[in-house]
Amino acid sequence: MPAYVLEIVTLSLGLLLLLAEAFIGPQRKRLIGYAAIIGLSITFILLLFTCSCTGSSAFWKFYSPDSVALFYKGLALLCTIVVLILSLDYAPVLEKFSARAGGGPAIGEFFALPVFICTGMRWMASAIDLTSIFVSLELITIAFYVMVGYQRKNKLSLEAAVKYLILGAISTGFLVYGLAWLFGVTGQTNLSAIGTALYATENKSAALFALALLLVGLAFKVAAVPFQFWVPDVYQGAATPVTAFLSVGSKSAGFIIAYRILQPFLASPVLQSTTLSLLVALAGATLLVGNLAAISQTNFKRLLAYSSISHAGFLLLAFASVPRHATTLGPIQVVSFYLAAYLIMTLLAFAVVCVINRVSGSDDLSAFDGLAKRSPLLAFALLISAISLAGVPLTVGFFGKLFVFLLAIDAGHTWPVAIAILGAAAGFYYYLKVIRAMYWNTATDATPITISPLLKFTILVLVIATLVLGVYPQPILSLLQ
Template sequence: MPAYYLEALTVFLGLVLLMVEAFGPRDSKKLVGFTAAAGLAFIFILSFFAYGPEAADPGDKWDSYALWNFYAFDSLARFYKGFALVCTILVVLMSLDYRSILSRFTDDQESENGTGEYFALPVFACVGMMWMASAKDLAGAFVALELVTITFYILVAYLRRNVGSLEAGVKYLILGALSTGFLVYGIAWIYGATGTMNLEEIGRSLALVTFEGHIGTNLVLPATEGLADSVVVSLNTASPTPLLFGIALVLIALGFKIGAVPMQAWIPDVYQGAPTPTTAFLSVGSKAAGFILLIRFLDPLLQPGSPVAAQVTLMLAIMAGATLLFGNLAAIGQSNFKRLLAYSSIAHAGFLILALAAWKPASESDLGSAQSVSFYLATYLLMTLASFFILAQVRIQDGSEEINAFNGLGKRNPTLAIGMTLIMAALAGVPLTAGFVGKAFVFMLAVDAGLWWGVALAAIGAAAGFYYYFKIIRAIWWEAPADGAKPLVLPQITRTCVVAMTVATLVLGVWPQPILWLLN
């Protein structure tokens, strides 16, 4: 099956969901949610059978479509499409157990009428993320990214009778629009400097250019395997500055998606105000989509021999250092668990950017930056979504998202407490959990690249992380439960998901290979 069917099917699923919402039961949106989860699961299975143009039969026409100039399908694309699908499935499942809050803060408190789109919108966002995974061209990437962002404008402000959610929506909208501006402006500068928006062609022209010529040099890119004809691009070869300016703008814009300094300011407020499943989706799905785009964007710029590699690496290293410091140090003082997770998501972004700053292509004996980042994100998905699943239930049953709502969880639900302890330990990067393996990969890359400042900041960050994640463990086990606290019982869906993710976190901590198989 040609790979682009996946996106097409997902869009179709979204439309079907809107129909189910319109013609299905008025007062319960369970059916919409389950249809979404089942449909996405089906597409996820199909994604293992998808292939790109290289596997087309001789008689096929589709492999010569112009689409393939915009759309890549390699192991990374397949991985991140699967990532987006799994993340969306889990978010939809989380929303199913979150319906009571959704209906409380929308039109009709008694019924779920008017909450059905909450299950359809993530599917559309998922399409955007899947397309970002395949982005090969800055124009296509921009369209896909906007599809995700615009969907999120609605999802963040979905609780329309809740001031916090509306405030978060406005903040996200304003900063999102700003970052879109940065992105378009940056793409324009890059186009002006290189004469193309195709990332592959940018890479090939950077390999040939020396920046000693004139403005408006015509460069002939020889024909290669993927591209049948030679291409002529018009370059500004007088100075690398315009190109670097464009790159910096795009990096800042992507920094908004992945939650990196200097575009991190929206994260705590938006995370706190948005409905919890949306927050989870933002912090995992949207971040991962931002990273795959960043990887695709950096790949040509950091290839061996690229004349701008040193400057781009420096920009990334500065971003990584600042993000690590900001995320980890600001998290220390948090008393609200959702805000803590927000800062923690910034901190994790710092580790991930550090891995990119220590750019290394995959080799025979070692993982490259792209694989390490992908692995880290996969473990991050498990740990973060599991925490949000539990947080959503604490919110519903105790009405609080503060850390002290977890006080005495060890007595109120010991099994859940053990699970939560493992997840927090994994987030902190304790060995034998998946979180440690991811962090170890990042450290190894940074040491290998000789980014000593980065290593030192990452070590400080990891130490701070140890402190603030263990604050939760301390609350769970060492503090007494509040007076009259009832046992916390997880509903079926949440329980199954949390158990599955916790077990996966442990298994991957000892045996990380399965994720890397998916990457090959």
């Protein structure tokens, strides 16, 4: 079965859910969430049976179902499913902040929109033409604009939505302008044709101008310094499941288009060195700012926002590395592995944040005080997630960092690696702050926390995945060979 069939199926699922939303009573909107989870889970199973086969028609100039694309489709599906599960748990808060003027809560669309974003991310994973890249990107971003501002009675959420909309629109503008310049330089929209045209281009300065514009747009999407200013505010203001989705889904989507768009530049002998040095500079700045700014945070969602910036730094560092030895893992393998690890551990963290936010209405680190007594499972899950984000061995996060370091050292990036090591040391400090709160501090409110069986199951799966892949990471790497 060709992979694009599944995208069509999911898109129809999203439309169907929206249609059904109109006919479902206000108290039973969560059914839409369950339907979406079941639909996406079936899609995920079907994804395992799709082939990387292509045809000769013009369609395949827009769409590539290669192994990297399939990998990112899998990530997008898993991420969306977990986000929907979190949303179901978070529904009471959403209902409170999104009530219609006439009365009843309006949370139906909240479960349908992620399905569209998921479709967009999966389309983007396969997009190899400037037009299909842009269309899929817009599908994602527009749905995110709605989701970030979904809690219309919550001022923080509205502020976040306005920031995200304005800055997002500007960055899209940069990206489109860059795409236009790229088209102007090469006369092509297909990326492999662009690669051929750029290989020995005579318009070096025009191509570099296009690159600069593209990097601005991409840096915004992946939350790289100096285009990271929106991240902490938007992460803090958005509903927690949306933050999780932005942090994981939006970032992996950003990295897959960065991979596709930058490939022609990196393959061209004329442009390679400039592209690499720009990427290294971005990576170094991102690592520095992300990690140092995270140290002083007292709000856990903001802390995770800066952590997301610092992880973008590690990913960019991997991107900017050209290995000298054939045995070293290549940048795309390392980046994909890192993103998979990041998905597991970040969603795990957000799952706990979601529950805490629902129970206590706060994301401050002090809301986590004494969690070990209130819910040993949640505390243990966040412990595992935090040490994995910090890069402690025997968790999947360690291998992510290890691969980045090995790759960057092999590529000869001594200084950025030194910054990255300092960043990892800082990370050790700020991630452990939450462990300190959970295990060492005493709770102000000692009522035990209950969570739904579905969420409990999800959290257990994520914990086990973090630990098992931290000892035996080969399964993910085998998918990327």
